[in-house]
Amino acid sequence: MSSTAALAPPRPLIPLPGGHSMRGVLWQAGLAIAVILIGWSLYNNMLANMAARGLQFGFGFLNRSAGIPIGEHLIPYTPADTYQRALTVGLLNTLRVAVIGVVLATVLGILLGLARLSSNPLLRGLTGGYIEVIRNTPLVLQLVFWHAIVLQLPSVRQALNPLPGLYLSQRGLKTPALMADTALFWAAVAVGVALLAWWLLLRRERARQEATGERRATWAPGLALLFGLPILAGYVIGAPSVEWPVLAGFNFRGGLTLSPEFFALLLGLVIYTAAFIAEIVRAGIQSVQRGQWEAARALGLAPGRIMRLVILPQALRVIIPPLTSQYLNLTKNSSLAVVIGYPDLVSVANTSINQTGQAVEVIAIFMAVYLIISLVTSLLMNLYNRAVALKER
Amino acid sequence: MSTTTAPALPTLAERARDFAKACFTGPLNIAISLACIALLAWVIPPMFRWAVLDATWSGTAAECRAAGGACWAFVREKFWFSIFGLYPFEERWRPATMMVILVTLVIASTIRRFWTRWLLLAWAVAAVAMWTLMRGGVFGLPFVETRQWGGLAITGIIAVYGLALGYPLAILLALGRRSELPLVRWFCTAIIECVRGVPLISLLFMAAIMLPLFMPQGVTVDRLVRVLFAYTLFTAAYMAEVVRGGLQAMPRGQYEAADALGLSYWKKMRLIILPQALTITIPAQVNTFIGLFKDTTLVVVIGVFDFFTTLRASLGDPNWLGFPTEAYVYAAAVYFVLCFAMSKYSQRLERDFTPAGR
Numbered sequence: 001m002s003s004t005a006a007l008a009p010p011r012p013l014i015p016l017p018g019g020h021s022m023r024g025v026l027w028q029a030g031l032a033i034a035v036i037l038i039g040w041s042l043y044n045n046m047l048a049n050m051a052a053r054g055l056q057f058g059f060g061f062l063n064r065s066a067g068i069p070i071g072e073h074l075i076p077y078t079p080a081d082t083y084q085r086a087l088t089v090g091l092l093n094t095l096r097v098a099v100i101g102v103v104l105a106t107v108l109g110i111l112l113g114l115a116r117l118s119s120n121p122l123l124r125g126l127t128g129g130y131i132e133v134i135r136n137t138p139l140v141l142q143l144v145f146w147h148a149i150v151l152q153l154p155s156v157r158q159a160l161n162p163l164p165g166l167y168l169s170q171r172g173l174k175t176p177a178l179m180a181d182t183a184l185f186w187a188a189v190a191v192g193v194a195l196l197a198w199w200l201l202l203r204r205e206r207a208r209q210e211a212t213g214e215r216r217a218t219w220a221p222g223l224a225l226l227f228g229l230p231i232l233a234g235y236v237i238g239a240p241s242v243e244w245p246v247l248a249g250f251n252f253r254g255g256l257t258l259s260p261e262f263f264a265l266l267l268g269l270v271i272y273t274a275a276f277i278a279e280i281v282r283a284g285i286q287s288v289q290r291g292q293w294e295a296a297r298a299l300g301l302a303p304g305r306i307m308r309l310v311i312l313p314q315a316l317r318v319i320i321p322p323l324t325s326q327y328l329n330l331t332k333n334s335s336l337a338v339v340i341g342y343p344d345l346v347s348v349a350n351t352s353i354n355q356t357g358q359a360v361e362v363i364a365i366f367m368a369v370y371l372i373i374s375l376v377t378s379l380l381m382n383l384y385n386r387a388v389a390l391k392e393r
Numbered sequence: 394m395s396t397t398t399a400p401a402l403p404t405l406a407e408r409a410r411d412f413a414k415a416c417f418t419g420p421l422n423i424a425i426s427l428a429c430i431a432l433l434a435w436v437i438p439p440m441f442r443w444a445v446l447d448a449t450w451s452g453t454a455a456e457c458r459a460a461g462g463a464c465w466a467f468v469r470e471k472f473w474f475s476i477f478g479l480y481p482f483e484e485r486w487r488p489a490t491m492m493v494i495l496v497t498l499v500i501a502s503t504i505r506r507f508w509t510r511w512l513l514l515a516w517a518v519a520a521v522a523m524w525t526l527m528r529g530g531v532f533g534l535p536f537v538e539t540r541q542w543g544g545l546a547i548t549g550i551i552a553v554y555g556l557a558l559g560y561p562l563a564i565l566l567a568l569g570r571r572s573e574l575p576l577v578r579w580f581c582t583a584i585i586e587c588v589r590g591v592p593l594i595s596l597l598f599m600a601a602i603m604l605p606l607f608m609p610q611g612v613t614v615d616r617l618v619r620v621l622f623a624y625t626l627f628t629a630a631y632m633a634e635v636v637r638g639g640l641q642a643m644p645r646g647q648y649e650a651a652d653a654l655g656l657s658y659w660k661k662m663r664l665i666i667l668p669q670a671l672t673i674t675i676p677a678q679v680n681t682f683i684g685l686f687k688d689t690t691l692v693v694v695i696g697v698f699d700f701f702t703t704l705r706a707s708l709g710d711p712n713w714l715g716f717p718t719e720a721y722v723y724a725a726a727v728y729f730v731l732c733f734a735m736s737k738y739s740q741r742l743e744r745d746f747t748p749a750g751r
Contacts, residue, residue, distance in 0.1 A: 028576035122429040136732035138687040148717040335592035359602040374590040
């Protein structure tokens with residue numbers, strides 16, 4: 001509207017922010033008044049309705065005992081604990097499935113995206129079929145489907161045993177667990193030291209390449225450190241003890257349990273999101289011009305190095321932004337856990353609402369939590385995006 | 394993929410040869426092909442046996458269990474229930490008519506020759522007609538509560554009304570987000586980001602639980618209307634981002650030319666910018682709609698009897714216990730056919746809208 005300034009009334013002496021015309025000011029004033037009026041009336045209605053139900057607006061209920069039994073908790077929890085703790089347990093459950101899901105979906109999605117571009121028509125066709133079927137059916141349906149499948153697995157006594165120490169049954173997935181002892185602590189320290197050393201090595205080699213133009217691979221000493229140091233620590237201090245699941249009576253004892261609900265939710269989220277990530281990866285790789293492949297081939301690079309050194313760095317610029325939204329989608333979609341009974345944040349919040357009637361407060365809490373998770377994820381991915389983005393001079 | 398100048402199509406034998414060549418040259422390719430064939434051989438025969446050879450197509454649950462394969466008799470038994478839900482039996486012609494109107498209009502809308510303002514008018518008339526038909530209470534039609542609506546009919550209603558109500562709102566939000574007026578811009582950005590930043594089911598919970606709290610005392614809102622409110626809101630927020638993409642893709646010259654003509658803001662948008670911005674984003678809009686259509690299944694969490702919920706409820710029928718896989722395969726097939734058709738349609742539009750040589 002700025003270019004109609006000649007026809008617009010003379011500008012005020014103190015320029016108004018943004019808007020240049022009186023009409024703009026009026027529009028904004030109207031909007032502000034409408035928002036305030038509607039908000040005020042909704043707030044009053046809410047107070048009146050809550051009063052009619054004998055409720056008081058406020059977050060005091062968070063300190064009351066919840067009495068919600070939650071089967072899966074990463075921190076100690078009993079039904080006698082407060083609502084605050086129950087919601088925290090739900091949040092941790094959400095984060096657990098989201099973080100593991102994001103990692104697995106990325107790995108599977110990249111593999112599928114590459115398979116979709118394979119020169120082998122059989123592999124391409126199979127991957128294409130998978131992607132179309134998964135993308136065109138609702139996630140809720142897939143989740144209950146996987147849940148039904150997991151519940152149809154054999155009973156504990158006939159549990160499937162695909163790998164030693166891994167048992168798959170109606171009760172979920174059983175895996176060996178690392179015991180939290182001093183040996184595990186030192187093993188973790190060793191891994192940390194190895195990673196730090198690898199990073200320092202990488203930095204030194206980069207500086208060397210800048211200076212001399214020579215390039216030496218760092219993966220061999222890096223991997224040697226990563227595996228060598230913990231093994232060395234194991235010899236010196238003793239290996240961290242592993243608890244193997246054993247069948248005792250009607251259930252397994254020891255080991256780590258992934259409940260059927262967690263397992264079904266993770267399976268569903270990973271399989272669903274991976275199909276979308278695969279398409280993003282495919283589109284990203286296809287966006288790199290053919291000339292880049294040809295030039296790299298002309299330099300005599302091997303196919304693996306072409307992908308790693310030439311194609312992927314360029315494809316990542318196209319891949320990262322939509323990948324971020326897929327990560328956010330996976331996190332938000334984990335709230336569908338309520339359909340199959342995994343106690344995530346939304347599920348615990350829903351129970352809390354039913355028990356206390358404090359709907360506004362609880363919903364405000366979980367919406368705020370999801371907004372924070374979304375913002376933090378976007379922030380991290382945007383930082384990464386800036387690192388890979390095209391640097392124009 | 395390049396089309397050759399010679400129009401001769403390869404024969405079937407030639408194509409088979411090319412296929413085999415692509416699959417079986419080089420050791421790596423052969424290994425991959427063999428792995429794929431092994432996978433297919435491992436999955437397909439048992440599935441075929443279950444779904445076709447050992448399947449029971451009609452009969453009772455006991456016969457199904459005896460045969461051991463898929464129990465399509467169950468799907469057959471629940472078929473009409475999955476379409477109409479709990480709608481009164483003798484009134485079922487009404488949702489049936491509604492769905493005929495809906496399908497006719499949807500098909501008409503996919504034909505670009507019909508893209509005129511008459512189509513919009515037809516949709517507006519049909520929306521009123523369909524709601525009246527379903528609800529009754531006038532013209533001698535018995536009144537049917539929305540609580541009794543269900544099945545695929547209600548899935549269609551939620552999707553169509555959500556889009557019809559959300560789309561104009563989406564355009565307003567997108568325009569607002571690109572506005573020069575800071576208050577308007579902040580307001581629209583806040584709405585869009587808040588809706589997109591939280592899980593969809595939290596909006597449904599909010600609509601189901603909180604909306605009654607915000608209403609003046611004594612005013613009750615129909616449950617379906619509450620669902621539609623939430624669904625409209627998230628349709629609007631997601632569509633707004635697509636429309637914004639279209640607005641941003643418009644070259645500056647278009648805005649400047651409109652300004653040079655002395656058009657007012659609304660005229661400029663209505664006559665110059667929006668028609669172009671909306672047209673170039675049609676494929677993206679269809680894709681967004683596919684996502685939103687799939688998300689109608691979320692109403693399961695607040696107990697609206699949509700297509701999927703109806704089937705889930707059927708699983709609890711004591712006469713037909715133990716056939717979840719069949720129910721889910723049927724539901725998946727229906728959603729797949731609808732969504733896949735939409736996605737193919739969007740790809741065709743995308744090709745049509747891409748100018749030659751780009």
